[in-house]
Amino acid sequence: MEKEINKCGLCGCVIHNNGGYAEPTVAGRSHRTKHHYVAERFFGRSNNRRGEIREGIFSDTELDIKPKIGEYCYDCHEELLHNPIILKTEMDKLSEIFKIIGANEDVKTESKDKLKQRIVTLKEVIRKGIDIYLSELKR
Secondary structure: OOOOOEEOOOOOOEEEOOOOOOOOOHHHHOEEEEEEOOOHHHHOOOOOOOOOOOOOOOOOOOOOOOOOEEEEEHHHHHHHHOOOOOOHHHHHHHHHHHHHHOOOOOOOOOOOHHHHHHHHHHHHHHHHHHHHHHHHHHO
């Protein structure tokens, strides 16, 4: 029986679990990682702080996410997904969007409703941008 070859869900490289995670080597960069599409802390729980429950931003059923976890290489997961480059000009535009839709905050309150609105809005901005960009590439 042939061994299944796992590939990164973004760049398509062969990923592995053979050690070297996060090392500055080809093996470290291609190490398999699991990515939660929505961070556990958004649901009020954390694998880093087992047993500690915090107020969630989303309920377990609020976001239709199936599957909940994807597999990616270290490069795509840790460098690309967790550290996106968003420059000041783009931040300023996001801030303007948040003000227009009423998701800005002058002073923090106990409620996380406006944070939730910003998270959902940023996700929508990214989705629309991807859809437009992909459509342009396919022309």
